[in-house]
Amino acid sequence: MPFTKFTNLDFDQIKIQIKSYLRANSDFKDFDFEGSNFSALIDTLAYNTYITAFNSNMVVNESFLDSATIRENVVSLARNIGYVPRSRSAAKAQVSFPFNTTSTAATATLSAGLVCVGTVENTNYLFSIPNDVVTTIVNGVATFNNIDVYQGTFLRKQFVVDGSLDQRFLLDNSFIDSSTIVVKVKGLSDTGLGREYSKADNILNIDSTSEIYLLQEAKDERYELLFGDGYFGKKLENGAVITATYIITDGKEGNGPTNFSYSGRVVDDLGNAIVPSSNISVTTNSAASNGGDIESIDSIKYFAPRIYASQYRAVTARDYEAIIQSIYPNTESVAVVGGEELDPPEFGQVLISIKPKNGDFVSDFDKQNIQSKLKNYSLSGINQKIIDLKVLYVEIDSAVYYNSSQVSNVNEVKSKVMSVLSTFSTSNINKFGGRFKYSKLGQIIDGSDSSITSNITRVVIRRNMKCLLNQSAQYEICYGNAFKKNAGGFNIKSTGFTLANQTGTLYFTDVPDATGNMGVLSVVKESSESDEYTVVAKSAGTVDYTKGEIIINTLNVTSTVAANDVIEIQAFPDSNDVIGLKDLYLSFSVSDSTINMVKDTISSGEQISGVGYKTTSSYLNGSLKRGDTSTTTTSLTSTTTTTTTSGSGY
Numbered sequence: 001m002p003f004t005k006f007t008n009l010d011f012d013q014i015k016i017q018i019k020s021y022l023r024a025n026s027d028f029k030d031f032d033f034e035g036s037n038f039s040a041l042i043d044t045l046a047y048n049t050y051i052t053a054f055n056s057n058m059v060v061n062e063s064f065l066d067s068a069t070i071r072e073n074v075v076s077l078a079r080n081i082g083y084v085p086r087s088r089s090a091a092k093a094q095v096s097f098p099f100n101t102t103s104t105a106a107t108a109t110l111s112a113g114l115v116c117v118g119t120v121e122n123t124n125y126l127f128s129i130p131n132d133v134v135t136t137i138v139n140g141v142a143t144f145n146n147i148d149v150y151q152g153t154f155l156r157k158q159f160v161v162d163g164s165l166d167q168r169f170l171l172d173n174s175f176i177d178s179s180t181i182v183v184k185v186k187g188l189s190d191t192g193l194g195r196e197y198s199k200a201d202n203i204l205n206i207d208s209t210s211e212i213y214l215l216q217e218a219k220d221e222r223y224e225l226l227f228g229d230g231y232f233g234k235k236l237e238n239g240a241v242i243t244a245t246y247i248i249t250d251g252k253e254g255n256g257p258t259n260f261s262y263s264g265r266v267v268d269d270l271g272n273a274i275v276p277s278s279n280i281s282v283t284t285n286s287a288a289s290n291g292g293d294i295e296s297i298d299s300i301k302y303f304a305p306r307i308y309a310s311q312y313r314a315v316t317a318r319d320y321e322a323i324i325q326s327i328y329p330n331t332e333s334v335a336v337v338g339g340e341e342l343d344p345p346e347f348g349q350v351l352i353s354i355k356p357k358n359g360d361f362v363s364d365f366d367k368q369n370i371q372s373k374l375k376n377y378s379l380s381g382i383n384q385k386i387i388d389l390k391v392l393y394v395e396i397d398s399a400v401y402y403n404s405s406q407v408s409n410v411n412e413v414k415s416k417v418m419s420v421l422s423t424f425s426t427s428n429i430n431k432f433g434g435r436f437k438y439s440k441l442g443q444i445i446d447g448s449d450s451s452i453t454s455n456i457t458r459v460v461i462r463r464n465m466k467c468l469l470n471q472s473a474q475y476e477i478c479y480g481n482a483f484k485k486n487a488g489g490f491n492i493k494s495t496g497f498t499l500a501n502q503t504g505t506l507y508f509t510d511v512p513d514a515t516g517n518m519g520v521l522s523v524v525k526e527s528s529e530s531d532e533y534t535v536v537a538k539s540a541g542t543v544d545y546t547k548g549e550i551i552i553n554t555l556n557v558t559s560t561v562a563a564n565d566v567i568e569i570q571a572f573p574d575s576n577d578v579i580g581l582k583d584l585y586l587s588f589s590v591s592d593s594t595i596n597m598v599k600d601t602i603s604s605g606e607q608i609s610g611v612g613y614k615t616t617s618s619y620l621n622g623s624l625k626r627g628d629t630s631t632t633t634t635s636l637t638s639t640t641t642t643t644t645t646s647g648s649g650y
Contacts, residue, residue, distance in 0.1 A: 014053075015046040065301055074297050075217045082202065083304035085217055086329045087178035090150035090247055091254035091291030093118065093127060097262060097282045099142040101275070105268035108142035109134045112182075112245065113154040115147065115264040116282055118257025125254050126263075127288070128154040128247050130180040140277070142266065150180055151254030151288055152247040163238040169225040173248050176223055180247040183213050183225060185240055193243050203232045210234060221294060251293045255358060258287040289358055290330045290366070299325075314377040314384075320352060327373040328366065332357045335432035335583045350384045353583040355432070360389050391464065392479060392584045394429070394436045395570075396593045398445065398457040399616035401600040406451040410597050413449045417595055420448040425588035434586030438576035453600045456616040461578055462570040462589070467497070467557040469565055475541075475555075479548035480581035482574035485512050485519075486621055492521065492543060492550065493626040495568040496561035499523070499536070505561065506536055508552075508569060509624045510543045519543035521550065524624065533624055545574075570626050 019042065061067040065077040075085055095116060099108060110133040118125045127149035135142050152175075159169050171181075186194030200212040212233045214226040225244060228234045236242075262280040267273055295303075306322035314320050317336040325331050332355045339349030354362050354370075362370070367386045374384050400417060407413055424444050429436055438459065445455045463477050483491055489511040496505035504525045512519040521541035524533040541552040550569065562568050580586030598614060601607040 011046055011050045014049050015042060018042055018046055018049075065304065068301075069297070071221075071297055072219055074300050078300050078304040079216055081304060081308040083300070083307050084201075084215060085300050085304075086292075086295040086326065087217075087223070088175055088249050088251045088294045089290060089292040089329045090152045090177040090180065090249035091125075091252070091256075091288040092151070093149050093257065093260070093288040094285040095147050095149055095260055095282050096143075096145045096285055097147075097280050099144060099266055099274075099276055099280060100278045101137065101140060101142060101266075102277050103137065103140075103268055103274045105137060105270070105274070107134055107269050108137050108274055109267050109269070110144055110147070111265045111267055113265065115149050116260040116262050118151070118254075118260050118288055120256040120258070120288075125151050125250065125257055125288075126153055127151050127257075127260065130154070130182055130245060130247060142274075146285060149260075150177065150247050150249065151257075151291060152177065152180075152249030154245065154247055157244045157246075159242040159244075161236045161238055161240040161242065169227075169242060169244075170218055171223045171225070171244060171246065173246075174221040175248040175251070176246050177249045178215060178223060178246075180245075181215070181223070182245045184243045185211070185227075185236065186243070187237055187240050194241065197227075200233070206232050208232075208234065249291065252291045252358075254291045255289050256287065258284050260284060286363070286365075289363075290356075292329050292357065295329075310377070313379060314374060314382075315379065319377075320350070323374070323377050324352070324354065324370065328354065328362075328370050330356045330358060330366075333431045333585065335585070337582050341582065348381055348383060350382055351583060352384055352386045353389055353432070353585070354386065355389055355585050360391065362386065362389075387583065390478075390584050391587050392481075392578070392580055393462040393464075393587050393589045393592070394578050395460040395462060395589050396441070396457050397460065397596075397620055398455050398594065399596045399598045400445060400452055401454045401456075401598050401603075402449070402451045403453055403603040404599045404601075404606075405604045413451055414595055414597050416448045417445055417452075418590060420444050421588070421590045421593070425590055429586055429588040432580060432583070432585050434580045436578040436586065436588060453603045456618055458618065458620045459573055459576045459578065460570050460620075461573050462568055462592075464562075465552075465567045465569055467560055467565045467567060469560075470500070470556065470558055472554050472556050475550075475552040477550045477552070477569060478584075479550075479571060479573075480584050481548045481578055483543070483545040483548055484572040484574045485516055485545050487512055487516070489519075490621055490624055491519070491545075491571060493570050493624060495566075495626050497557055497567050498559045500556040500558050502536060507533075507625055508540070508567075509533075512543075512545065517544070517546050519545060521552065523555075548573075568626055572620070 062070060062073045065074065068074045068077060078085060101108070110129065112129055112132050114126055114128050116127050118127050129147065129149055133144060133147060135144055155173060157171055161167070181199070183197045184193040184195060185197055186192070195211060197211045197213045200206060200214055206212060208228070208230055210228065210233050212228065216224050216226060218224040225242070227236050260282040262282050265273060303322050303325055306318055307326060310319040310322055314323055320336040321334045324334050335353040337351045339346035339351070356362055371384060371386060378384060400414075402410065402413055421444070424441065442455060442457060445457065446452050461479055461481060463479060465475055465477055485491060490509055491512070492508055492510040494508040496507060499506060506523050506525050508521060509524055510519040510521050519542070520539055521543055522535055523537040523540045524535050527534045539553070540555065541550060543550050548571070557567070560567050578586065598616065601613055607613060
């Protein structure tokens with residue numbers, strides 16, 4: 001009888017199959033397999049079969065990129081399609097300092113290596129530079145301006161080329177920031193450390209004389225240097241000395257330091273150390289940021305095929321996503337919008353919006369660096385433009401009903417609700433093209449604790465308008481989602497602000513026109529009468545409820561109640577499912593949401609008949625001001641006051 005089932009990896013099933021096979025054999029037809037010593041032999045055979053099958057299965061799994069789990073195998077498979085995983089990235093800061101000296105030398109050189117020590121939360125971090133920095137000495141002062149320092153320790157490794165076929169050039173350390181690697185090769189006729197070799201990402205445009213090296217990740221997150229063979233890249237001669245310098249870093253842990261103290265070494269043009277004649281005060285131009293960890297296995301699996309598919313050119317949105325992730329490791333999410341999708345169309349333009357891992361905005365320096373590197377992948381006639389992040393915030397106002405007979409501390413239940421909402425936001429929503437799914441939100445709130453009986457949740461969307469203070473400007477704010485319209489107005493709410501030539505705190509509100517598709521945006525302030533407001537500018541802009549768009553006419557904003565010169569402007573979405581379209585980054589703002597715990601008196605048995613049961617409206621409008629959720633009816637009182645300010649937009 002043949003052994004036909006080969007798919008079982010369970011020990012017991014394998015054992016049963018062996019017994020069935022033996023019973024089918026006439027020599028063992030009446031043999032007692034359970035009560036004999038032969039059972040031990042069957043167990044041994046089944047165990048050996050199980051181990052062999054398991055190992056074979058694991059070997060096959062590790063042979064494919066999408067199923068491999070061991071980093072060394074994932075990296076090796078990615079290498080086959082020309083993908084080099086991102087290394088750790090050192091947090092980078094920019095500092096300046098004057099170096100006073102009595103030296104008569106013409107120049108001063110800040111030596112590669114340790115420059116300063118940064119401090120954050122009572123923890124010290126070393127900051128180094130990968131290359132020497134040279135400046136002139138003027139009137140006894142050597143000024144080092146705008147020096148980029150990298151968090152980590154500067155190290156050096158040398159190799160002597162022996163010409164053997166099995167010689168490998170492995171850097172000893174993990175935690176290397178590969179962007180800081182500097183390779184110099186000293187030939188038999190060279191002086192000093194020799195000639196600096198350039199890092200190549202591929203063999204395109206490389207000939208037999210190209211002084212290049214290739215980099216690949218090896219075992220244990222270390223890196224290996226590869227050199228030319230005389231056809232693609234210059235071949236190293238026997239006896240040549242390779243010097244590799246690099247910085248090992250703590251990655252993202254090094255982000256944050258703003259205060260630095262000098263610890264560097266300065267030499268003159270003869271290499272002699274220069275002693276400062278006074279204490280060195282370091283000025284921080286930019287705090288340490290953009291530090292990151294080595295690329296994860298999941299990230300390699302996702303981006304390696306996409307980089308390969310892009311073939312080193314940026315055409316589709318997926319191409320841009322993969323390429324930007326490789327050239328700017330601090331990227332969390334990318335949105336790419338073709339100019340043809342804009343209104344009006346801008347053919348030949350590609351607008352790129354990047355959400356960094358740390359913070360909300362990409363610095364001007366990083367923008368320039370990204371655009372410069374993108375030129376290597378861009379097609380003729382296509383212009384890339386990196387625009388600032390536009391965030392569409394989603395907030396909720398939720399009444400959560402709970403059975404008081406099952407709750408000893410209602411605050412603990414509320415904390416559970418906030419916790420699951422935070423997890424929900426990070427795993428499902430916060431991204432370009434993100435979708436806030438109302439039905440799933442209700443499910444996770446109800447499921448956060450067994451005592452919760454139901455919830456009534458209302459949704460609010462918000463954009464933050466960055467104001468140009470004391471300047472006349474116009475503003476256009478797009479939400480990408482239609483607004484819900486209340487014919488009585490008060491659909492648009494804002495935080496307070498002040499205008500030139502006006503007194504008091506002002507707010508935006510709206511009144512729909514007869515069609516209901518458009519509305520008039522007004523500027524109002526609170527009246528001395530309760531729940532009444534005075535119109536300061538009756539027609540300060542327009543509201544398109546269908547498009548979800550607000551246009552604000554010329555205004556001169558002088559201050560804002562909210563921090564960072566921002567006016568928070570909210571609306572109620574027409575659909576409770578909110579989508580981040582085009583270049584809008586969708587963010588579920590849990591911290592700005594309201595969770596009200598309401599006792600369910602029916603479930604607790606306090607009021608079985610339902611008399612006195614507290615209900616919650618499924619709709620919310622409230623007063624005019626943002627943040628005020630009262631349901632008091634407000635009214636607008638027109639005055640003769642007008643504004644002469646001119647406004648601006650964004």
